[in-house]
Amino acid sequence: MDLNLGCRGGIFFDLIVDHRRLGATHSGHWGGVLPDAGIQLAHAIASITDPLGRINIQEWLPANVPEQVSEACKCLVVDQGADTQEPDPDWGQPDLSVHEKTLAWTSFTVLAFKTGNPDNPVNAVPSHAKARCQVRYTTDVDRQVFVPALRRHLDKIKLNHVKINTEIGRDQFPASRTDPNHPWVKWMINSIKKTTNVKPNVLPCSSGSNPSELFKSGLKTPVIWLPHSYSGCNQHGPDEHGLKSFLREGLGATAGIFWDLGEDSTPPINV
Numbered sequence: 001m002d003l004n005l006g007c008r009g010g011i012f013f014d015l016i017v018d019h020r021r022l023g024a025t026h027s028g029h030w031g032g033v034l035p036d037a038g039i040q041l042a043h044a045i046a047s048i049t050d051p052l053g054r055i056n057i058q059e060w061l062p063a064n065v066p067e068q069v070s071e072a073c074k075c076l077v078v079d080q081g082a083d084t085q086e087p088d089p090d091w092g093q094p095d096l097s098v099h100e101k102t103l104a105w106t107s108f109t110v111l112a113f114k115t116g117n118p119d120n121p122v123n124a125v126p127s128h129a130k131a132r133c134q135v136r137y138t139t140d141v142d143r144q145v146f147v148p149a150l151r152r153h154l155d156k157i158k159l160n161h162v163k164i165n166t167e168i169g170r171d172q173f174p175a176s177r178t179d180p181n182h183p184w185v186k187w188m189i190n191s192i193k194k195t196t197n198v199k200p201n202v203l204p205c206s207s208g209s210n211p212s213e214l215f216k217s218g219l220k221t222p223v224i225w226l227p228h229s230y231s232g233c234n235q236h237g238p239d240e241h242g243l244k245s246f247l248r249e250g251l252g253a254t255a256g257i258f259w260d261l262g263e264d265s266t267p268p269i270n271v
Contacts, residue, residue, distance in 0.1 A: 001192065002200060003203065005205055005223060006176035007209050009137050009209060010173040011143065011172050014168055015130070015162055016041075016131075017037040018037065019035060021127040024124035025125045025127070036126055038116065042129075044162045045110055047153070053092050054092065059146075060106050062138060065104045069104050070104070072202050073104060073204065074097070092107065093105055109133065109135075110131055114129065114131075136207070138175050138177060151164060173211065176205065184222050187260075191253075195253050228247050228249070229242055
């Protein structure tokens with residue numbers, strides 16, 4: 001069973017190159033003399049990381065991984081499902097463990113990229129290209145730095161014609177993380193152990209994003225939550241599902257937590 005102490009934040013934006021040329025410009029007659037929006041956008045995206053996915057924009061990265069977060073990552077036990085993907089050890093920040101890469105560091109992903117008409121290509125120099133991009137980040141980086149830092153980065157390498165659009169009708173999740181040494185975290189661990197006889201995995205935060213920080217700021221409480229799923233649940237895909245055994249375990253642990261809350265051993269509310 002996992003005990004999550006928050007989540008990575010999520011920032012979404014489109015990178016766009018649009019030369020606004022009317023009609024199609026024949027790639028034989030105009031190739032080599034008119035800017036190709038697809039090539040320009042590909043260069044912009046490629047400049048953000050190296051070929052192994054290591055982020056090149058320093059402002060996007062934490063100064064370091066906090067010691068207590070690194071220690072929590074070292075203690076994690078992973079039950080690898082039969083259909084779960086294997087992490088590529090060469091992808092991402094080279095001096096971090098797999099858990100630190102996903103729970104304690106920044107990642108950049110291109111969710112979609114389109115130029116021309118991939119389903120029916122024509123002999124024309126593309127005038128427009130767009131990519132939907134995503135950054136996942138931890139509380140160690142201010143969420144306000146990402147877009148301005150990207151703009152400076154693109155301008156510095158003469159890609160000022162690449163537009164950054166954050167108004168895409170998608171919520172931007174803030175990052176959250178409760179200190180693994182927080183008194184309420186220790187209390188929750190003891191409660192779960194008492195109910196299940198198993199010490200839970202303590203994740204400094206979820207690698208995905210959710211509204212944890214909104215609960216934290218609204219209720220003035222630390223973020224601690226119990227996911228009742230597993231790595232093979234096909235999240236966001238066909239046949240997304242849960243297992244009865246995990247749901248039963250989660251209900252039992254949660255019932256135990258509520259029972260223990262009625263005892264006198266809880267830490268102060270606003271620690």
